[in-house]
Amino acid sequence: MLKSIAKLLKVLNSETDPAQISLAFCFAMVLGFTPFLSLHNIVVILLVLVLRVNLSAFILGFVFFSGMAYLFDPLFHALGQGLLKAESLQGLWSSLYAGFFWRMTRFNNTLVMGSLTVSIVLFVPFLVLFNRLILKYRGTFLAWVRKTRFMQALRATRLFQTYETLSSLEGDG
Amino acid sequence: MKKWIRWPGLLVFLGVLGLLCFLFVFLIDGFVEREIEKSATALNEARVELDKADVSLFPLGIVLNRLQVTDREDPMRNIVEIAEIRFLIDPEKLSRKKVLIREMTVDKVQLNTPRQSSGAIRAVSEEGASQADADKKEKTETFELPALELPNVRDILEKEDLASLKLAEDLKKEIKANQAKWEAKLKELPDKKTFESYRERVKKLKGAEKGGLGGILGGAAEVVSLQKEIRADLNKIQEAKDQLKKDTETLQSRVKDIPKAPLEDIERLKNKYALSPKGLSNISRMFFGEKIGGWAEMAVNTYEKLSPYLGELSGGEKKAVEQKPPRGKGVDIHFRKQAPSPGFHVQVAKVSALLEAGQFNGEVHHLSNAQNILGKALTFQFSGKAIPNVERVNLDGEIDRINPAQATDRLTLHVGGASIQNLSLVKSDRFPVTLKAARADLETQAVIQSGQLDATLSAKLQAVQLAAGLEKDNPPLVQAMADTLADVKAFQLNAAGKGALKNYDLSLSSDLDDVMQKAVGQQVRAQAEKFEKALKSAVTEKVEKALSEVNAESAGLDGIVGELTGRLKLGDGVLKDALAKSTGGLKLPF
Known part of the structure; x- marks a missing residue:
């Protein structure tokens, strides 16, 4: 875990494209929010592996969003139930339910429906938001953060030493 | 573009996916075997074991080897043992969490087989077991042959x-x-x-x-x-x-x-020891009561054990009660389907059974857990194949629980050309009777509705050879009865069981009753009269002596x-x- 956090810090501070990091966070959000054993998550994992998104950011994001999913579980269930029971959508759901493929996606599960809807709705806004935050962090906060007493103290910690080691290794490489 | 694509990632994905598929195929057999054993054991309340489960994915099917279902009342025996069960599952229905089996093959079904180890999952109470034994004994030992010789009055008194x-x-x-x-x-x-x-x-x-x-x-x-x-x-x-x-x-x-007072004593002793003409009028009950009672009891016990698995008696599929789901699980919402279907449905099961009597082959149609949803009753037809000494056996029936409140189960059994040899009817030392040979055709019909049994048996026996295993120098009545039985060449036997399934009344009648009454009724009457006279005289003598003592004692009071x-x-x-x-x-x- 320390290594992952250190790697994340390194990535944030490096020249890596911010979109690769924010896309990793967004895919992590989908995987973290929705039940792991769902058909769409195979697609998410395939995209994470094939697209050059940052894996450290993805792993950390997955841990973070899984925790958040536990908190938001009742909200996802209520939203999913609301959508699945909405009178106007019954025709759509019934036709999907008649198809073997769509039943395999478990779309009729309240939690899958609620969490996936939230993930899809938040995907693009979060992508833009994370992008801006990373740029802001790099442009404004990085120099300031480095000078803070907290960062000075942090430099003395094992975490930072790990980060340094990794940085030098990367540099050597 | 190259900046955004990571081709090795695709290889990793495919590698991981392949590994998962390999593990699934490798572990699924054990998983299915354990799941079947676990859920069936919980349902049966005694161990259910499988030697092996083999799952195939294309097409989706399962082969189960040596299924043993423990008899929970006798954990050292299996209520049923099946050598092999093969079936294909409809994947489309399975995706709706429904099990639809269009055709199932069930090979070598055996009933009541011994087990090597106990299949109990909890201790069977000894009190309960002995009570069950006592009940069984009570039902099968109620047929006693009355005395056929003139009893000694002195010994009786x-x-x-x-x-x-x-x-x-x-x-x-x-x-x-x-x-x-x-x-x-x-x-x-x-x-x-x-x-x-x-x-x-x-x-x-x-x-x-x-x-x-x-x-x-x-x-x-x-x-x-x-x-x-x-x-x-x-x-x-x-x-x-x-x-x-x-x-x-x-x-x-x-x-x-x-x-x-002696009159009551005489009547009681006469009924107990003397063979009355009335007793002779139901000789068929004495001859066949124990055998038919035992068979009926066995059939009812088997039915009661199998009944819970043949369909819901009340309720069917329960309506889902809305409740808060556990975290991370959610609730599956089911949408309107073209036709509702039960959770479990076997359209046809082809069964071969190896029973004590011989091999039976047959088909079971529409075995389901919710007949009320399926709208079809379970039906079955079996026929005996190469059964020794029997020309034909057909068993068919219907388990109708479409409307659980009016559940009706029907069974019909036809046995034709059964050759009976050396069937011991009465094991009494006084008058042992054996059906040495006969050719029988029998038809049984049973209906169970709301726990009430209504069953009839009609048997036609021809080429009969009945024999009483007597030694020399028998009393005249006994000899007359034995001679009458020896002359019987054919008879008809009817039995009926009516009443609550747990406590039904069994009645038997046959034309043997009339034959016997005509042949030895007069002798029996004379013997009964003779016995009554002797008994009356002995009892009166004994009581008169006591009466004179009482009178002597009461004279003392007169003195006072x-x-x-x-x-x-x-x-x-x-x-x-x-x-x-x-x-x-x-x-x-x-």
Whole structure:
């Protein structure tokens, strides 16, 4: 875990494209929010592996969003139930339910429906938001953060030493 | 573009996916085997074991090897053991969490097979097991053959307690106790001595008359007091006498009942030991009752054990109750389908069974867990194949629980051309009967509705050879019965079981009853009359002896009555003297 956090810090501070990091966070959000054993998550994992998104950011994001999913579980269930029971959508759901493929996606599960809807709705806004935050962090906060007493103290910690080691290794490489 | 694509990632993905598929294929058999064992054991409340489960994915199917279902009431036996079950599952229905099996093959079904280890998942209560055994025994041992020889009356009276004799003995004891009580009471009552003392006092008062006026006045007061004392004593004796009379009358009336009591004893002993013509009228029950009762009991037990697996008796699929789901699980919402279907449905199961009688092949249609949703009843047809000594056996039936409140189960069994040999009908030492040979056609129909059984059996037996295994020098009646049975060449047997499934009444009749009555009815009647006469004479003799002892004892009470009467007479005499003194005997001077 320390290594992952250190790697994340390194990535944030490096020249890596911010979109690769924010896309990793967004895919992590989908995987973290929705039940792991769902058909769409195979697609998410395939995209994470094939697209050059940052894996450290993805792993950390997955841990973070899984925790958040536990908190938001009742909200996802209520939203999913609301959508699945909405009178106007019954025709759509019934036709999907008649198809073997769509039943395999478990779309009729309240939690899958609620969490996936939230993930899809938040995907693009979060992508833009994370992008801006990373740029802001790099442009404004990085120099300031480095000078803070907290960062000075942090430099003395094992975490930072790990980060340094990794940085030098990367540099050597 | 190259900046955004990571081709090695695709290889990693495919590698991981391949590994997962390999693990799934490798582990799925064990997983399915454990799941079937676990859920079936929970349902059966006794161990259900599988030797092996083999899952195929394309097409989706399962082969189960050696399924053993423990009998929860006898954990060292399997209620059913199946060598192999093969079936394909409809994947489209499975995606809706429904199991639809269009065709299932069930090979080598065996019932009631022994187990190597106990299949109990909890201790079977010994009390419960012994009660079940006792119930079974009670049902199968109720058919007894009556006596066929004239019993020895002396032997019977030696081992039997006579109620009339006991009545006489009890009465004798009671009279004795009464006598002792009254003898003790006699001592407390005024006796001859008391009345003599009164007489003395009367005499003294007569003497006092000559003592002048003062003596006359004092004497009058004493006379009045004396009269009161005598009257009080006489009252005591009279009350005692009245009470004794009542007691005696009660006892006497009971003594009078004693001679009637032997009649009940005679009737009871006659019914117990004598073969009555009425007993002969249901000889078929004696011959076939135990066998048919045992078969019926076995069939009912098997039905009760299998019934829960054949379809819901009430309820069917329950309506889902809306409740808060556990975290991370959610709730599956089911949408309107073209046609609702049960959770489990086997359209056709082709079954081969190896039973004690031989091999049976057949088909079971529409085995499901919710007939009310499916709208089809479970039906089955089986026929015997190469069954020794039987030309044809057909078993078919219907388990209809489409409307659980009106569940009706039907079964029909036809057995044709069954060759029966050496079937022991009566195992009694006195009159063992064996059906040496016969050719039988039988038809059984049973309907169970709301726990009520209505079953009939009709059997036609031809080329009959009945034999009573008697030794030489038999009583005439026994020999006559044996000869009659030997002459029987054909008969019809009918049985009916009606009533609650757990406590049905079994009735049997056959034309053997008439044959037997015609042949030996007269002899039986004569024998019964002879026995009754001997019994009457022996019992009466015994009771009369006891009655004379009772009468002797009651004479003692009469003596006490006489004693009390004597005392009353004496007291009356003394009182008269005293009265004569106070009225006529004593002359006042004024």
